[in-house]
Amino acid sequence: MEGFLHQVLAGLATGGIYASLALALVMIYQATHLVNFAQGEMAMFCTYIAWSLTNAGVPYWIAFLLTVVFAFILGVVIERVIIRPVENAPVLSVVVVFIGLLVILNSVAGWIYTYTIKTFPSPFPEQPILGIRYVSPHEFGAIGVTLVVLALLYAFFRFTPLGLAMRAAAQNPDSSRLVGIRVGWMLALGWGLAAAVGSVAGMMVAPIVFLDPNMMSGILLYAFAAALVGGVDNPAGAVFGGFLVGVLENVVGAYVVGPDLKLSVALVLIIAVLVIKPTGFFGRVHVTRV
Amino acid sequence: MALLEVSGLHASYGLTRVLHGIDFSLDQGAITTLLGANGAGKTTTLRALCAMVKTEGRITFDGARIDGRATEDIVRLGIGHVPDGRGTFVHLTTEENLRLGAYVRKDKSAVEADLERMYGYFPRLKERRGQQAGTLSGGEQQMLAVSRALMLRPRLLLLDEPSFGLAPLIVRELFGILRTVNEREKVSMLVVEQNASMALDLADHAYLIETGRVVLSGTSQKIKSDDAVRRSYLGY
Numbered sequence: 001m002e003g004f005l006h007q008v009l010a011g012l013a014t015g016g017i018y019a020s021l022a023l024a025l026v027m028i029y030q031a032t033h034l035v036n037f038a039q040g041e042m043a044m045f046c047t048y049i050a051w052s053l054t055n056a057g058v059p060y061w062i063a064f065l066l067t068v069v070f071a072f073i074l075g076v077v078i079e080r081v082i083i084r085p086v087e088n089a090p091v092l093s094v095v096v097v098f099i100g101l102l103v104i105l106n107s108v109a110g111w112i113y114t115y116t117i118k119t120f121p122s123p124f125p126e127q128p129i130l131g132i133r134y135v136s137p138h139e140f141g142a143i144g145v146t147l148v149v150l151a152l153l154y155a156f157f158r159f160t161p162l163g164l165a166m167r168a169a170a171q172n173p174d175s176s177r178l179v180g181i182r183v184g185w186m187l188a189l190g191w192g193l194a195a196a197v198g199s200v201a202g203m204m205v206a207p208i209v210f211l212d213p214n215m216m217s218g219i220l221l222y223a224f225a226a227a228l229v230g231g232v233d234n235p236a237g238a239v240f241g242g243f244l245v246g247v248l249e250n251v252v253g254a255y256v257v258g259p260d261l262k263l264s265v266a267l268v269l270i271i272a273v274l275v276i277k278p279t280g281f282f283g284r285v286h287v288t289r290v
Numbered sequence: 291m292a293l294l295e296v297s298g299l300h301a302s303y304g305l306t307r308v309l310h311g312i313d314f315s316l317d318q319g320a321i322t323t324l325l326g327a328n329g330a331g332k333t334t335t336l337r338a339l340c341a342m343v344k345t346e347g348r349i350t351f352d353g354a355r356i357d358g359r360a361t362e363d364i365v366r367l368g369i370g371h372v373p374d375g376r377g378t379f380v381h382l383t384t385e386e387n388l389r390l391g392a393y394v395r396k397d398k399s400a401v402e403a404d405l406e407r408m409y410g411y412f413p414r415l416k417e418r419r420g421q422q423a424g425t426l427s428g429g430e431q432q433m434l435a436v437s438r439a440l441m442l443r444p445r446l447l448l449l450d451e452p453s454f455g456l457a458p459l460i461v462r463e464l465f466g467i468l469r470t471v472n473e474r475e476k477v478s479m480l481v482v483e484q485n486a487s488m489a490l491d492l493a494d495h496a497y498l499i500e501t502g503r504v505v506l507s508g509t510s511q512k513i514k515s516d517d518a519v520r521r522s523y524l525g526y
Contacts, residue, residue, distance in 0.1 A: 168379050171379060
């Protein structure tokens with residue numbers, strides 16, 4: 001029983017990380033109807049920036065904040081410089097651009113930092129938090145950080161005029177322009193926010209999986225699964241999906257398929273959702289008049 | 291002085307040209323209507339004013355050229371648009387839709403007052419303030435579109451078929467409200483309507499458009515008494 005509880009709690013911790021990355025995917029999907037395959041590599045690259053900062057002696061939380069700001073700027077710049085020119089291009093062209101971005105970020109990180117695996121510091125103490133022993137302090141802290149990020153995002157989109165404008169721009173660009181919203185910039189802001197959320201996921205997962213240029217490839221798969229399970233156009237669904245996938249991965253990995261086949265849980269989930277219920281648990285069914 | 295002056299306005303969708311050099315002007319504080327059959331280019335004219343289609347020609351608003359500027363910049367000059375199809379943000383609430391209308395305004399307390407004013411004009415919207423706008427009836431969405439545009443506190447309001455899908459009684463009410471807004475706040479209006487007789491009752495001036503050209507213009511009184519207009523558009 002204790003073992004099971006540990007698996008569930010650890011699953012919630014990694015699930016929170018999947019949830020963050022899935023949320024980043026959904027934010028961009030809602031605005032552009034495209035899945036950003038480079039989301040994971042953007043997060044990985046930002047995590048390296050955090051690593052450089054902490055190695056240079058910057059205190060962890062300051063490095064954390066600087067990295068989030070860097071990620072935001074990186075996201076905005078990528079949208080303005082790379083994505084905007086292909087805005088009206090066919091879907092496949094944009095997908096190729098995303099994959100190109102993925103390969104470029106991966107190679108640049110490998111070139112600068114080498115492919116040697118590095119340890120990444122955790123900001124949380126070594127001793128169990130609140131005396132809970134089923135879950136490591138870092139996992140516990142990661143759940144907390146994830147929840148704070150999700151709450152902040154929710155408040156931003158729900159209660160600020162800018163958040164409202166971003167939601168409006170994502171769902172009805174024409175009407176948004178007619179009330180004076182600069183739709184192009186809202187997209188760039190969305191990319192910035194998504195990158196920032198992704199960078200938090202990167203920094204939270206790095207102490208668990210260790211830092212190397214390929215660390216996010218598996219995580220991104222789980223995030224895809226999470227986004228699909230929740231419904232790829234529903235942010236709350238993506239968060240739910242993230243936690244669900246995290247727990248499923250751990251429990252199924254521990255008791256059914258064994259740790260070596262964990263990643264295939266994500267793949268099976270992706271296929272199952274697409275075959276059985278393509279809109280996920282909370283996705284909208286799209287109806288088109290023909 | 292004219293608030294809006296349009297000369298030689300051409301517009302096209304892809305290779306298909308829809309407007310072939312339209313000229314008209316709107317007086318400050320007046321209500322002007324564009325009449326014409328389906329496909330004459332009325333909606334396209336309104337879209338052209340807001341840079342929502344590719345245009346050529348000269349558009350001057352309050353003495354400054356606005357052709358070639360981006361839609362959002364034109365809106366920020368004070369041109370509100372009730373678009374064809376209502377343009378509802380269907381997944382947002384009624385109140386969020388209204389607040390978006392005031393997105394570019396900085397005077398927060400006046401925005402709150404205007405919100406209440408809109409609810410005063412259309413009590414139905416107040417009942418539905420927290421409801422997803424996509425679940426409103428067609429008529430309610432039309433009221434929402436008009437209120438959203440008014441939330442901008444526009445100097446010029448462009449209205450595309452405001453009577454579309456509304457019951458006759460509600461049309462009368464809506465046109466009454468437009469008249470009030472025009473008189474009290476000196477909002478100039480350009481109304482595109484299929485219901486020619488209602489539009490002529492509301493408007494001070496009218497232009498008749500046929501296949502992308504202005505063929506007749508004058509005061510509403512004069513247009514109303516024109517024999518050809520009476521036969522083709524008023525039907526008696």
